[in-house]
Amino acid sequence: MTVHNLYLFDRNGVCLHYSEWHRKKQAGIPKEEEYKLMYGMLFSIRSFVSKMSPLDMKDGFLAFQTSRYKLHYYETPTGIKVVMNTDLGVGPIRDVLHHIYSALYVELVVKNPLCPLGQTVQSELFRSRLDSYVRSLPFFSARAG
């Protein structure tokens, strides 16, 4: 089991943060394009999922998986989106994504008056804490690919 990469978007689609761990193959497009593509896909899949839902939606879109990876999605009412790609062995990780939002993003970025909102996060503390948190996750393993 492993973690491939993580995106953090704000409500306007700005990529606030991106980091990757075991990503062997790149998309082959500039990073900015990749963020836009990712956000656009999430935006569409979100509205598609809620339109297709036979019952009232509760949490909405949570995750999807392909033959090679699984994408986990967490969104707050303020439109902050946390997206984590892992391999297929990882179960539901909603609490992990919530922790990244509440204990890392809110504590280290939102409550830091010197971090402007709506822009790429420059905080080194946030980066290093996020990195060490993800590395400490039980399903993070350096061996797997």
Added chain:
Amino acid sequence: MSRQANRGTESKKMSSELFTLTYGALVTQLCKDYENDEDVNKQLDKMGYNIGVRLIEDFLARSNVGRCHDFRETADVIAKVAFKMYLGITPSITNWSPAGDEFSLILENNPLVDFVELPDNHSSLIYSNLLCGVLRGALEMVSAALYILGHLKCSRGLINVLMNKREKRKAFRLPSASLPKMVMLLSIGSKLDVSMWW
């Protein structure tokens, strides 16, 4: 790093008098810095707004409240969860409009005004306008309120804060953001003067 480490998620106790007096000092300084009350009100609203857009993230992280489904739920969450969490009070919700798109919050014991008696030459000062700004900023981030504007009448310790709609915001980015306009009334004191609505 050590500063971050000792900041736990549990809220620390703080003297409410210190808080009240700090806010009072802030308003006093603003009154010195600006010529007229209108500018002070504007400044308080702006400061509150900037607090609100960040505070909402803290609120969501701590309370685990999801998206509200209707405006009544929004009102309940504001009064019973948010005010309780940050000010330790629960304002009552009244004055629902027939369409259900306006309501008033009445703060029976607003901690901000514990020691406050506004002098006569500041009759148009909206003392607690910061709260209006906080609500405006916070609700804008979850796309609930279109516009909140605060007004306060003050005479000898009796403070009524009247918020009124001014204009609808032009456009929404989020498709789910269709909650209607919101008018709020914050009041300290016993009686609401309905004639103050306009």
